[in-house]
Amino acid sequence: MSTTLYDKIWNDHLVHQQEDGTSLLFVDRHLIHEVTSPQAFEGLRNANRKVRNPKLTLAVVDHNIPTTDRSKGIDDEDSRIQIETLDKNCKEFGVQLFGVDDKRQGIVHIVGPEQGFTQPGTVIVCGDSHTATHGAFGSLAFGIGTSEVEHVLATQTLVQKKAKNFRVNVNGKLAIGVTSKDVVLQIIGKIGTAGGTGYVIEYAGSLISDLSVENRMTICNMTIEGGARAGLIQPDQKIFDYLKGRPMSPKNENWDKALEYWKTLKTDDDAKFDKEINLTAEDIAPMVTWGTSPQDVASIDGKVPNPKNESDIDRRNSIDRSLQYMGLKADVALKDIKIDTVFIGSCTNGRIEDLREAAQILKDKKKATHVHAMVVPGSGLVKEQAEQEGLDKIFINSGFEWREPGCSMCLAMNADKLKPEERCASTSNRNFEGRQGRGGRTHLVSPGMAAAAAIAGNLDDVRKYQN
Amino acid sequence: MQKFNKLQSIPAYLPIVNIDTDMIIPKQFLKTIKRTGLGKNLFFEMRYDDNGKEIQDFVLNNKPFNNSKILIAGNNFGCGSSREHAPWALLDFGITCVISSSYADIFYSNCFKNGILPIILEEEKIKELSEYSNRKEEISIDLNEQKIVYGNNEIKFNIDPFKKKCLLEGLDDIALSLEKSQQMDAFEKSLKEKKPWIFND
Ligand code: SF4
Numbered sequence: 078m079s080t081t082l083y084d085k086i087w088n089d090h091l092v093h094q095q096e097d098g099t100s101l102l103f104v105d106r107h108l109i110h111e112v113t114s115p116q117a118f119e120g121l122r123n124a125n126r127k128v129r130n131p132k133l134t135l136a137v138v139d140h141n142i143p144t145t146d147r148s149k150g151i152d153d154e155d156s157r158i159q160i161e162t163l164d165k166n167c168k169e170f171g172v173q174l175f176g177v178d179d180k181r182q183g184i185v186h187i188v189g190p191e192q193g194f195t196q197p198g199t200v201i202v203c204g205d206s207h208t209a210t211h212g213a214f215g216s217l218a219f220g221i222g223t224s225e226v227e228h229v230l231a232t233q234t235l236v237q238k239k240a241k242n243f244r245v246n247v248n249g250k251l252a253i254g255v256t257s258k259d260v261v262l263q264i265i266g267k268i269g270t271a272g273g274t275g276y277v278i279e280y281a282g283s284l285i286s287d288l289s290v291e292n293r294m295t296i297c298n299m300t301i302e303g304g305a306r307a308g309l310i311q312p313d314q315k316i317f318d319y320l321k322g323r324p325m326s327p328k329n330e331n332w333d334k335a336l337e338y339w340k341t342l343k344t345d346d347d348a349k350f351d352k353e354i355n356l357t358a359e360d361i362a363p364m365v366t367w368g369t370s371p372q373d374v375a376s377i378d379g380k381v382p383n384p385k386n387e388s389d390i391d392r393r394n395s396i397d398r399s400l401q402y403m404g405l406k407a408d409v410a411l412k413d414i415k416i417d418t419v420f421i422g423s424c425t426n427g428r429i430e431d432l433r434e435a436a437q438i439l440k441d442k443k444k445a446t447h448v449h450a451m452v453v454p455g456s457g458l459v460k461e462q463a464e465q466e467g468l469d470k471i472f473i474n475s476g477f478e479w480r481e482p483g484c485s486m487c488l489a490m491n492a493d494k495l496k497p498e499e500r501c502a503s504t505s506n507r508n509f510e511g512r513q514g515r516g517g518r519t520h521l522v523s524p525g526m527a528a529a530a531a532i533a534g535n536l537d538d539v540r541k542y543q544n
Numbered sequence: 545m546q547k548f549n550k551l552q553s554i555p556a557y558l559p560i561v562n563i564d565t566d567m568i569i570p571k572q573f574l575k576t577i578k579r580t581g582l583g584k585n586l587f588f589e590m591r592y593d594d595n596g597k598e599i600q601d602f603v604l605n606n607k608p609f610n611n612s613k614i615l616i617a618g619n620n621f622g623c624g625s626s627r628e629h630a631p632w633a634l635l636d637f638g639i640t641c642v643i644s645s646s647y648a649d650i651f652y653s654n655c656f657k658n659g660i661l662p663i664i665l666e667e668e669k670i671k672e673l674s675e676y677s678n679r680k681e682e683i684s685i686d687l688n689e690q691k692i693v694y695g696n697n698e699i700k701f702n703i704d705p706f707k708k709k710c711l712l713e714g715l716d717d718i719a720l721s722l723e724k725s726q727q728m729d730a731f732e733k734s735l736k737e738k739k740p741w742i743f744n745d
Binding site for chain 2: 092093095097099101103105112113115116119124126129132133140141153155156158159162196199204205206220221222223224225227228231232233234236238240270271274275304306325327331332334335338370391395398488489490497507509510511512515
């Protein structure tokens with residue numbers, strides 16, 4: 078029978094299946110971080126259990142870590158305790174950790190691929206919903222809760238039921254200034270935040286194959302914002318080249334064996350999908366969100382919607398509520414929205430190509446004086462690479478702060494947060510109420526659009542700023 | 545895990561769609577290393593003003609809803625992050641049953657790990673049930689019978705039989721899986737032969 082890429086990976090990881098379809102799935106790679114793991118380790122300890130496969134587990138600190146100078150330790154006591162707890166747990170259970178002082182430290186979904194820990198055809202889980210990022214490598218990667226983290230630690234398996242297959246095809250070429258962030262925002266706008274619930278999405282089409290590995294990660298990353306737990310892309314030569322020689326990639330004859338297997342990872346031509354949509358790349362413009370859900374998205378040429386034009390009452394109420402929270406009036410042009418802050422970073426757009434994209438716009442230009450702007454590289458290695466290329470100088474010259482790696486203002490668990498009513502153009506992935514700080518107002522954009530907004534002092538069209 | 549069987553309570557109704565996990569429990573409360581104690585911060589930003597005072601017109605701040613064990617909410621409940629702090633906060637507040645027309649996948653499965661029953665009903669039925677919240681009348685849930693009884697009416701709901709069993713019996717997932725340790729050993733053994741690179745040795 079013809080199968081999809083998702084079906085293949087699923088079948089290849091079945092340890093046991095009950096009659097009702099409840100399955101025990103083998104987990105090849107488990108990523109953990111300080112926020113969603115302490116209770117899992119505590120559970121293990123209370124039940125006298127061990128980590129079954131410490132070598133298949135990798136830990137980082139990222140969520141609550143400060144992005145300013147960390148040499149003097151961490152002020153916030155709760156954050157410090159959480160980080161120390163992870164350190165202690167990793168030592169006790171024999172798990173490798175990239176701690177605060179490690180150059181390889183960074184956001185879990187940036188570190189995994191960077192180290193070659195992320196590999197095609199694997200099942201990858203992490204107590205974090207953006208685990209879908211790793212699907213860009215043709216792996217089945219999804220977020221889990223803390224009880225499941227404990228389950229994976231103890232058994233190296235996970236209890237799951239199979240999801241349905243959904244394919245999103247994007248064909249054609251993107252216009253200059255339009256990026257994979259705009260593509261994924263467009264997709265979410267189209268399917269809605271619950272459109273993918275119960276599905277695994279495969280992204281396909283000529284545009285997806287044309288994208289770089291890092292740009293593919295941006296798309297898979299935001300799959301969860303469309304409700305699907307995992308999003309994946311068939312691995313190809315670009316992926317194999319990216320992985321070759323990374324510290325945790327297979328070596329020598331293992332590399333050859335792995336490569337042979339990776340090349341078999343594709344959806345059969347006549348495989349059936351339960352749902353399928355098509356997008357044309359040429360139709361996609363730079364996008365920006367205006368509301369408090371990632372589906373509240375419009376092209377930068379557009380306007381804030383008018384709830385009066387909405388016939389569905391729930392939707393009308395929800396637009397009303399969003400506009401009130403966002404402090405926006407209906408029918409205002411998006412380009413007329415003034416911003417206070419720019420945040421470039423996160424597991425969506427904190428990689429080297431994202432920083433290059435923003436720096437290219439900012440080169441020899443200054444941010445607007447009233448704007449507070451910061452760049453938070455996704456990992457220590459991204460930071461180092463950017464500094465070698467002189468990108469840090471470009472950012473600093475245009476008035477940005479150049480920070481240490483971490484999640485930072487993506488979720489504002491550390492000191493980097495918006496004040497009430499502060500408005501931010503952000504390259505992160507969620508514009509929920511309070512996500513970047515209580516009362517803070519988030520507009521999700523691509524790195525280039527964030528740079529354009531910094532220069533203009535309001536949301537603006539990146540296509541005007543091409544250097 | 546606490547067993548779930550029958551439940552009777554005046555439901556609290558939160559008529560908002562897409563309630564995300566940041567609304568249920570904002571990130572400043574994720575810095576804990578415990579599972580308990582999160583109830584007072586459930587729906588923090590809707591529940592308290594800038595000075596930490598309770599906002600009077602928020603449903604859970606008012607009697608009898610401050611004692612509700614059942615929460616009725618708009619569709620796509622629990623979207624956003626994977627944080628299990630969301631069900632932990634609900635549980636700590638005393639809510640052990642949520643009723644909505646749809647849930648985000650991760651939140652949905654997290655509920656079952658914590659003895660919370662997430663019920664899926666059609667929008668129409670949800671509107672009907674929400675009347676009981678408005679009138680401050682109790683409704684009751686019977687998991688074994690898979691039904692909700694309200695006034696002289698009842699509605700059946702669907703639930704995965706295995707998940708139902710786990711809730712009814714309060715089963716520990718890990719212990720159940722470890723019963724399959726023979727299959728796990730066999731799987732790993734063959735994996736080492738087929739895909740030696742996975743173990744990196
Ligand atoms: S960068 Fe943001 S979305 Fe990504 S893992 Fe960190 S907090 Fe989550």
